[in-house]
Amino acid sequence: MSAGKAEDGLDLPEDGPMSADEKAAHADRSLLEDVEALVEDGRTYLEAELNFQKTRAAFAADRAKKIAALGIGAAIVVFLALIGLTVGLIIAFMPMLTPWGATALIVGLWLLAAFLMLRKAASHWEELMSAFDNGEGEDE
Template sequence: MLDPAPSLDLEVEDISFAQDLRLLAEEARTLAQAELAFQKTRAAYVGAEVRTIALFGTLAAVFVFFALMALVFGLVLSLASVIGPWAATAVGTLALLAIALALGMSARGRVRRMRSALGNDGGGDL
């Protein structure tokens, strides 16, 4: 039913402790060199990708900006026929300023919350 365990007839090479430590150091050096080469390759890849990501992100932000300007221009043109060109310009400007103010206040609140969470009260007010 159960086979008896095979006998372990291992021949142990006669290696001195100093030789064993030399071999271990050599293997550790080889491993460290391979790890360094691997990390350099990773860093080069990440550097190349970060440049591409930054380029695409910048281009996306530029196109979003142009799209928003087209929207504002369309808003002003549409309102100009209803309330006049000066009033339409004022409405568009005030709407954009209100959105900017709301976003700025939200950012300010988040900065304060982050500072208090980190316990870095710096004493200054934003």
């Protein structure tokens, strides 16, 4: 055994061998230091992870705002295109049906399309509600 090292790898003071109590105190102190270092490493990791998640959430929020703005812009453009289509169809049918007849035809077709979409949405809603129905209300 060399001076300064015990057989179990513990650092020993240079001024002589330690008693069993001193070795136990030194081992406990080393374990305590290891636990403190582990706790500190855990805190550092947690802080880094929280900062990463905050940055990630900020990035996602920024992109979500841009997506929403572009989606709203696209919806407005589509709406304007449908207005243009409606006016164009009315103008195209005016020589055959008179201005009021062409307007009634085009508005009626749009309302029919809306009615059919609402019926389809209602059937999907009923399917959704039946999927979540747990047998409640069957006695009614």
